[in-house]
Amino acid sequence: MTTLNADIAERETAELGMWVFLATEVMLFGGLFTAYTVYRAIYPVGFAEGSRLLDLTLGTVNTVVLIVSSGTMALAVSAARLGQRRLVRVVLVATALLGLVFLAIKALEYQHHLAEGLVPGLAWHYSAARANEVQLFMLAYFAMTGLHAIHLTIAVGLVLFATWFRTRLEILALYWHFVDVIWIFLLPLLYLFGLQA
Amino acid sequence: MTRRTYLVVDAAVLLLALVSVALAHTDLHGFNAAAALAIAATKAALIAIFFMELKLAGPVPRVVAAASVFWLAILVVGTMDDVLTRAWLPIPGK
Numbered sequence: 001m002t003t004l005n006a007d008i009a010e011r012e013t014a015e016l017g018m019w020v021f022l023a024t025e026v027m028l029f030g031g032l033f034t035a036y037t038v039y040r041a042i043y044p045v046g047f048a049e050g051s052r053l054l055d056l057t058l059g060t061v062n063t064v065v066l067i068v069s070s071g072t073m074a075l076a077v078s079a080a081r082l083g084q085r086r087l088v089r090v091v092l093v094a095t096a097l098l099g100l101v102f103l104a105i106k107a108l109e110y111q112h113h114l115a116e117g118l119v120p121g122l123a124w125h126y127s128a129a130r131a132n133e134v135q136l137f138m139l140a141y142f143a144m145t146g147l148h149a150i151h152l153t154i155a156v157g158l159v160l161f162a163t164w165f166r167t168r169l170e171i172l173a174l175y176w177h178f179v180d181v182i183w184i185f186l187l188p189l190l191y192l193f194g195l196q197a
Numbered sequence: 198m199t200r201r202t203y204l205v206v207d208a209a210v211l212l213l214a215l216v217s218v219a220l221a222h223t224d225l226h227g228f229n230a231a232a233a234l235a236i237a238a239t240k241a242a243l244i245a246i247f248f249m250e251l252k253l254a255g256p257v258p259r260v261v262a263a264a265s266v267f268w269l270a271i272l273v274v275g276t277m278d279d280v281l282t283r284a285w286l287p288i289p290g291k
Contacts, residue, residue, distance in 0.1 A: 012255065015254070015258060016257055016258055016261065019258045019261040019262060020261055022262075022265065023261055023262070023264060023265035023268070026265040026266070026268070026269055027265070027268060027269070027272070030268070030269045030272050030273070031272070033269075033273065034272050034273050034276050037273060037276075037277060038276060038277070038280050041277065041280055041281060042280070056218070056221075060214075060215075060218050063214050063218075064211060064214065064215075067207065067210050067211050067214060068207070068211070070207065070210070070244060070248055071203060071204070071207035073248070074203040074206075074207070074247075074248045075200065075203060078198070078199075078200055078203065170250070173248070173249070174249050177244050177245075177248045177249045178249070180244060181240075181241045181244055181245070184210075184214070184237050184240045184241055184244075185234075185237050185241070187214070187217070187218075187237070188217060188221075188230075188233035188234060188236070188237050191221075192217065192218065192221035192229075192233050193221075193229075193230060193233070195221045195222060195229075196221065196223075196224050196225070196229040
């Protein structure tokens with residue numbers, strides 16, 4: 001009984017630690033969200049123009065991929081609790097693969113931006129009237145999606161680690177779902193906002 | 198939570214994402230951004246409550262989660278009240 005209580009206390013402490021870390025992550029992304037909001041308020045037309053330059057189809061496909069991956073991650077946690085080790089491994093590999101599909105599509109998008117000259121500082125050939133405002137939008141876009149992609153890369157690494165070594169899956173799942181939540185806000189802010197503005 | 202719950206929640210979040218994309222193609226007369234953000238917040242809440250298990254968590258993780266949203270609100274609102282009202286007063290040398 002004592003051992004069981006100690007185990008529960010340990011798990012709750014670990015989960016609280018991850019929640020506190022995620023709160024600092026909200027602040028990290030929050031700084032970028034705030035910078036985006038400020039410049040969007042100052043340059044609404046240029047930001048809408050920039051938003052329309054993104055590939056909504058790829059953005060939507062990536063949203064679906066990440067949401068499904070959250071489902072498989074939740075399934076992994078439930079399988080681990082029921083002691084189904086084989087199923088845990090299968091759904092964790094599926095989760096990691098979905099994460100890699102997301103990153104591959106994101107890389108494809110970046111490649112398109114590079115070819116179209118929409119990368120500030122590296123390949124910038126956009127020359128419409130509001131080119132400077134569009135450049136600010138693309139800066140915000142690369143900063144936000146780039147930081148998100150770094151987080152997802154780390155998350156994929158952790159999931160692959162958990163496939164081969166026993167870890168606390170609940171903690172890992174919290175991080176994975178958080179990365180999903182960030183993307184859920186990036187979709188309307190970056191891809192959807194320009195269509196009606 | 199049962200697998201059925203996970204499946205229903207995941208399907209709901211997926212559906213909301215597609216609704217959000219469809220709404221972006223419709224003119225809501227100035228309410229497009231508000232609708233898109235409301236849907237995103239609903240999706241985030243579903244994930245936090247069911248997938249991140251805030252539903253089963255004790256009061257302390259819930260407070261931490263709520264505090265992170267509250268701090269974010271302070272950051273955004275505290276910045277935007279300056280940005281949006283700066284032009285209101287004709288202060289020389291501004």
